[in-house]
Amino acid sequence: MLFIWFWLVAVMITAYVVLDGFDLGAGILHLFIAKTDQERRIVIRTIGPVWDGNEVWLLAGGGTLYFAFPLLYASGFSGFYLPLMIVLWLLILRGIGIELRMHLEGTVWRGFFDGCFALSSILLAIFYGAALGNVVRGVPLNQEGYFFLPLWTNWRTGADPGILDWYTVIAGALALIALTIHGAHYVAVKTSGDLNLRARRVASLLWPALVLVTLVSLWATLSIRPDALTNYRKFPMLYVIPVAVALSLIAMYLHRRRNQDKGAFLASCAYLIFMLVGAAAAVYPNLLVSTTDPALNITVYNAAAGSYSLSYGLIWWISGMLLALGYFVFIYRMFRGKVAA
Amino acid sequence: MDSALLIHRLHFAFTATFHYLFPQLTMGLALLIVVLKTLALRTGNEIYNQSARFWAKIFGINFILGVVTGIPMEFEFGTNWSHFARVTGGVIGQPLVMEGVFSFFLESAFLGLFLFGEKRLSPKGHWWAAFLVFFGSWLSGYFIIVTDAWMQHPVAFQRAADGSFQVISFWGLLLNPWAILQYAHNMSGAVITGAFVMAGVGAYYLLEGKFTDHARVFVRVGVIAGFIFSALQIFPTGDLHGKYMARYQPVTTAAMEGLFKTENGAPMVILGQPDEEHQRIDNPLVVNKVLSFLIYGTSTAEVKGLNEFPKDQWPTNIPLLYYSYHIMAGLGTIFIAVMAAAAFLLWRKKLYESRWLLWIIMLCLPLPYIANTAGWMTAEIGRQPWLVYGLMRTSAGYSKYVHAGNGLFTLLGFMGLYTVLAILFLVLVNREIAHGPSAATENVNAGNPYTVA
Numbered sequence: 001m002l003f004i005w006f007w008l009v010a011v012m013i014t015a016y017v018v019l020d021g022f023d024l025g026a027g028i029l030h031l032f033i034a035k036t037d038q039e040r041r042i043v044i045r046t047i048g049p050v051w052d053g054n055e056v057w058l059l060a061g062g063g064t065l066y067f068a069f070p071l072l073y074a075s076g077f078s079g080f081y082l083p084l085m086i087v088l089w090l091l092i093l094r095g096i097g098i099e100l101r102m103h104l105e106g107t108v109w110r111g112f113f114d115g116c117f118a119l120s121s122i123l124l125a126i127f128y129g130a131a132l133g134n135v136v137r138g139v140p141l142n143q144e145g146y147f148f149l150p151l152w153t154n155w156r157t158g159a160d161p162g163i164l165d166w167y168t169v170i171a172g173a174l175a176l177i178a179l180t181i182h183g184a185h186y187v188a189v190k191t192s193g194d195l196n197l198r199a200r201r202v203a204s205l206l207w208p209a210l211v212l213v214t215l216v217s218l219w220a221t222l223s224i225r226p227d228a229l230t231n232y233r234k235f236p237m238l239y240v241i242p243v244a245v246a247l248s249l250i251a252m253y254l255h256r257r258r259n260q261d262k263g264a265f266l267a268s269c270a271y272l273i274f275m276l277v278g279a280a281a282a283v284y285p286n287l288l289v290s291t292t293d294p295a296l297n298i299t300v301y302n303a304a305a306g307s308y309s310l311s312y313g314l315i316w317w318i319s320g321m322l323l324a325l326g327y328f329v330f331i332y333r334m335f336r337g338k339v340a341a
Numbered sequence: 342m343d344s345a346l347l348i349h350r351l352h353f354a355f356t357a358t359f360h361y362l363f364p365q366l367t368m369g370l371a372l373l374i375v376v377l378k379t380l381a382l383r384t385g386n387e388i389y390n391q392s393a394r395f396w397a398k399i400f401g402i403n404f405i406l407g408v409v410t411g412i413p414m415e416f417e418f419g420t421n422w423s424h425f426a427r428v429t430g431g432v433i434g435q436p437l438v439m440e441g442v443f444s445f446f447l448e449s450a451f452l453g454l455f456l457f458g459e460k461r462l463s464p465k466g467h468w469w470a471a472f473l474v475f476f477g478s479w480l481s482g483y484f485i486i487v488t489d490a491w492m493q494h495p496v497a498f499q500r501a502a503d504g505s506f507q508v509i510s511f512w513g514l515l516l517n518p519w520a521i522l523q524y525a526h527n528m529s530g531a532v533i534t535g536a537f538v539m540a541g542v543g544a545y546y547l548l549e550g551k552f553t554d555h556a557r558v559f560v561r562v563g564v565i566a567g568f569i570f571s572a573l574q575i576f577p578t579g580d581l582h583g584k585y586m587a588r589y590q591p592v593t594t595a596a597m598e599g600l601f602k603t604e605n606g607a608p609m610v611i612l613g614q615p616d617e618e619h620q621r622i623d624n625p626l627v628v629n630k631v632l633s634f635l636i637y638g639t640s641t642a643e644v645k646g647l648n649e650f651p652k653d654q655w656p657t658n659i660p661l662l663y664y665s666y667h668i669m670a671g672l673g674t675i676f677i678a679v680m681a682a683a684a685f686l687l688w689r690k691k692l693y694e695s696r697w698l699l700w701i702i703m704l705c706l707p708l709p710y711i712a713n714t715a716g717w718m719t720a721e722i723g724r725q726p727w728l729v730y731g732l733m734r735t736s737a738g739y740s741k742y743v744h745a746g747n748g749l750f751t752l753l754g755f756m757g758l759y760t761v762l763a764i765l766f767l768v769l770v771n772r773e774i775a776h777g778p779s780a781a782t783e784n785v786n787a788g789n790p791y792t793v794a
Contacts, residue, residue, distance in 0.1 A: 049453035052408065056445040059415055063438030066419065070430020070505070077419025077426070078740035084420055085751040088413045089758055095409040096765065103402065103769050146423065148742040305431040306507030313435070316511075320442035327450035334454065334461065 001310055002285075002300040005068040008317070010280040012061030017128070018182075018272050019054035022265075023047045025183015027094065027121025028176070030114060033187070033198040037107075040114055044098055045339045046190035049331060051098060055091070060324075064317070068310060071145055071303035072287045079139055079147040080131065083163050087127050094120040122176065129175025133168035136279060137161065137224060138289035141296040157224050159291055170220050174213045178272060181206050181252075185265035190339050196261075203264065204256055211249055214275075218242075228282045241278040248274060348748035349421045349739040354721075355752065356413050358714060359759050363407035365713050368482055368528065369535020370400050371475035373562060378468045392558050393471070394459075395778035396539065401456050402769050406762060413755070415441075421748065425728050425738030431507040432498050433488045435514065440484035448477035482531070483524055490520035493720065494589055495729050506729070522585055523720070526578040529570045530716060533676060534709040536567035540683070541706030542774060544699040555778040557693055560702070564687055568680040574673055580635070586723075587636045590730065592650040593723035596659045597666040598632055600646045607632040607644035615663045620647075657725040657735075665718035672712035679705055 026047050034040040047054075066073040077084060097117030101110060137157055139147045152162035155169075164172075184203040188196050221228055232238045248271035255263035283289075287303055290296035304310065374396050381389035415437060418426045454462065455470040462470060491498075497513030498506045508514050540563025546556035587594040595601075599610045601620040609632040613625035630640035637644075647655060656662050679701055686692040692699075724730060728738045 049457065052452065053446065053449035055412075056441065056449050059412065059445055060438065060441035062415060063434070063441040066426065066430055067434035067438040070427050070434055073419045073430060073434075074423040074427035077416060078421075078423035078743055081420050081740070081743045081747060082751075084416055085754065088416060089754060091412055092409040092758060092762070095405060096762070099405040100402070100765060100769065103772070145427075146740075146742050148744075148747075305434060306501065309431055309435055309508045309511075312508075312511050316439070317442060320439070320446075324442060324446035327446055331450045331453070334458070 001307070001314075002304050004314070005064075005304070005310060006284060006287075006300050007280070009061065009065050009068060010276070012057060012064050014273055014276045016054070016057035016061050017276060018269050019057055020051070021179045021182045021272060022186035023051040023054055023183070024121045024125050025179045025181070026187050027097075027117050027183070028125060028180045029183055029187060029199065029202060030121070031118045033184075033195060033202060037110060039195055040110070041102075042191060042195060042339050043187060044101060044117070046187055047098070049335050052095075053328065053331065055095075067313065068305060069287060069298075069300065069303040070305055072298050075141070075145050075147065075298060076135075076288055079149055080134065080163065081148065082151055083127055083131065087124065087131075090120040090124045090127070093117075094124065125176045125179045126172040129172040130164060130168040132175070132279065133171025134161075134163060135288060136171075136221060136228070136283070137165075137167055138291040140292050141288065141290035141298065142292075143296070145296070145298060157291075161291065167220055167224055170213070170217050174217045177206055177210050177213055178268075178275075181210055182265075182268045182272065185252075185261065185268045188261040189265050192338050200256070200259065200261070207249075207253055207256065214245070214249070231282055231284060238278075238281050241274055241281060244274040245271060245278065343736070345741065345743070345745040345748060346736055346739050348745045348752060349743070350735070352421050352748055352752045352755070353417055356410065356417065356755055356759075358717070359763075360407065360410040360414055361714070361717060362710060363403045363410065364478070364482070365531045365534045365710070366538060367400055367403045367407055368478050368531040369533065370396060370403070370538070371471075371478050371535075372532055373535050373539055373566060374400060375468075375471050375475050376562060376566070377558070378471045382464060382468055388554055388558055391778050392555050395555065395773075397456055397471075398773050399538075399770060401452075402766065402773070404452060406766055410759070410762070421740055421743065422728075422738050423740040423743075425733070428505045428733065428738075429492075429729060431501075431505055432495075432514065433491055435508060435511075436484040436487040436491075440481050444477045444481035444484065448474060448481065451477065479528065482528060483520075486524045486527060487515060487517060487520045489720070490517045490523050492727075492729050493523070493724055494519035495732060519585065519589075522578070522582040526574065526582045527716075529574045529578050530709070530713045532566060532570040533574060534713060536563045536570060536680075537676075537702075537706055537709045539563035540567055541703045544703040545774075546777070547693060548696065548699050548703065552777045552779060560683075560692065560699075561687060564680060564683040564692070564702075567676070568684040571673070571676040571680045575677065579670075579673070584636055587644075590723065591645050592647065592654055593656055593662075594636070595645060595647045595650070596656045596662050597719060597723060598644075599663050600632070600644060602646040602648050603643060604646065605633070605643045606630040606641045607646075609635065610667075612667075615660050617659055654726070656723055658722055662719060662722040665715045665722060669712050669715040669719055672708050672715070675708070676705075676712070 026043055030040065030043050034043045062073075093116040097113045097115075097120065101113035101117075104110070104113075134149070139149060139161070140159060141147050150162050152164040153160055155162070155165045157165050157167050181203050184199045184206070188199040188203065191199065248267050252264055252267035252271060255261075255267055285300045286297050287300060288298040290298075374393050377389050377393040377396065380386070381393060418433075418437070451470050451473040455467070455474045458470060459467050491514065494517060495506075496517045496519075497508055497510040499509050501507055539559045543556040543559025543561075543563060546552045547560065583594075598607075599613065599615045599622045600607055601622075606629065608627040608629045610622055611626045611628060613622035613627070616623050633642040633644055634640045636642065647659075679698075683692055683698055683702060686695050686698060726735055727733065728735050
């Protein structure tokens with residue numbers, strides 16, 4: 001059952017990255033590909049009715065994590081205190097940037113909201129990447145299962161790391177590039193004319209960078225966490241996942257060259273999904289590893305809530321999520337097609 | 342008090358208090374918008390639809406501020422109260438994730454349709470979108486109340502070997518009697534905010550002589566809802582909640598009422614300043630025997646005073662608790678008086694011309710916000726010194742590895758950011774009110790994301 005809850009949390013986080021990822025990507029590109037007020041309005045409209053629902057996956061994912069693994073939630077959220085608070089501020093800025101823009105006219109007001117939207121999207125992508133990098137690298141957990149990380153120390157991985165070090169900076173760059181491309185594919189699907197062309201161009205230009213940074217991050221991960229392959233060696237079947245990542249990248253390239261926007265977007269979804277699934281498969285059964293002593297690792301076994309609530313939880317949680325999926329299908333169907341000028 | 346503990350308490354208190362300024366209006370307004378949409382369907386009168394559209398805009402601004410200030414609340418259990426989160430996650434993790442799974446997805450899906458999808462949907466379809474937004478927000482409120490009620494009155498749990506709490510009954514937790522009473526009282530409070538805001542804006546338009554057709558609808562709907570729910574707020578919801586509290590948190594009741602010594606036929610203190618040092622109320626204005634009657638139904642019953650309880654179980658800030666409670670109860674009484682007078686004149690068909698009362702209704706607009714805030718302060722300050730009543734102290738729950746310096750840094754950050762949000766909010770709402778309800782029809786397509794090729 002712990003195995004199931006581990007994967008349910010992983011699915012929630014993956015869904016969040018894939019769904020809110022294109023909102024963030026659209027935000028990152030906002031100032032660069034949309035030049036006029038009308039174009040900027042269109043970019044916002046491409047995510048208008050869905051971004052709020054996409055962000056709910058973060059809340060529901062965080063809540064599921066809290067429900068299933070209270071120790072991880074308590075330790076991780078207090079240890080990553082500073083970056084999480086910054087993420088909260090950025091989420092606030094993004095929300096008002098998207099939603100309040102249409103309520104006020106005038107170049108200065110709109111410029112203010114566009115700036116909030118773009119800047120918060122860029123920084124959120126970097127922080128999310130760095131956060132994932134921190135989980136993979138590990139943190140200095142103490143005897144009680146807690147830790148506290150400053151924003152940076154000496155930029156080295158090791159016993160006394162900061163939130164930002166050379167490794168997590170690479171992870172941040174990977175997330176920034178991957179989500180920018182993801183957003184570009186999405187905007188291309190939802191728009192026509194100049195915006196569509198500019199979005200396609202961004203995606204083509206960044207593709208080599210994405211391949212490069214994917215390889216660099218793979219090398220970096222294996223050099224700081226040689227044990228990352230333990231599960232893969234035990235179950236060689238898992239090597240399907242990195243192969244799927246490579247295939248997604250190739251599919252992305254081919255669809256882009258043939259200007260198949262939907263195909264390229266789906267390939268980009270697949271890339272994000274397999275990257276995250278690959279990371280989750282490497283980490284299990286650990287949830288947060290200790291850089292000081294492996295005996296202090298937080299695992300699914302020592303972090304889980306009581307078995308009554310977890311087994312009862314499967315019933316209502318799965319029914320609730322099926323309902324939620326129903327709303328999503330309904331809303332995305334209502335919103336299908338390209339956004340008009 | 343340990344300064345880190347103080348900072349973490351202020352951090353949660355500040356962000357929660359600011360957050361709840363928005364949901365109390367959206368939950369109340371959501372019900373009133375459903376009423377307006379129903380009237381529009383029933384009568385076919387376009388004024389009701391235009392009114393609903395105007396309030397949907399105010400609702401939209403409040404909703405987005407409620408969303409962005411609400412996200413930090415879910416994080417703060419872990420960031421600022423990590424030990425509490427760890428020990429109680431096996432219980433309160435459940436209502437918190439249920440809120441996400443059952444309410445947030447529902448609300449986020451139908452909010453966009455409700456705000457922008459009117460042209461795409463049939464009138465009935467749009468009524469359903471409004472109803473589902475209302476339903477989702479009220480459901481959301483229930484899960485939060487379940488969480489708080491468990492902290493006030495823990496039920497349906499057992500303690501594991503390491504001291505952590507685990508649920509042993511799914512329905513026992515969800516149907517905690519405390520939660521049901523608190524929910525009734527709280528939601529009625531939210532409708533009072535919605536009703537006073539709607540009636541207050543209507544009164545303002547009538548006094549200005551603008552948008553008078555819509556303004557009469559606002560005043561009528563606001564006054565009727567305000568009268569019904571101001572009454573429900575005191576009886577039965579407030580009355581039952583107060584009695585339940587006196588039974589399970591008698592020391593809190595004594596502190597709220599300023600009752601330092603046990604008395605038979607205890608008086609109710611209307612005004613006066615609690616003097617902790619001399620254990621008495623200064624400058625008291627009291628009504629004899631009323632407190633005994635309110636709690637036990639007989640004017641001679643004994644009500645336990647603070648002297649019956651060890652000092653380490655007293656609420657930690659008795660004067661603030663006493664004032665919060667008295668402000669809440671005092672304002673609740675004023676609401677009844679204002680709304681009863683307004684409802685009487687509405688019935689006599691004189692309200693729209695009674696400028697003196699329209700002035701009063703307009704000036705009362707901010708008061709329900711104060712009353713709701715004071716009510717929550719009564720509940721939460723009254724719970725002290727406990728996080729989980731009687732079982733886990735507040736001083737045992739905060740994140741001890743997040744030092745006061747880091748906590749103060751982010752508290753100041755939130756204060757700055759929320760000041761910006763408050764200014765934006767006032768600018769935007771002021772602008773919508775200046776535009777008025779007639780203009781609401783023209784703007785329905787501006788920025789409408791559902792306009793697709």
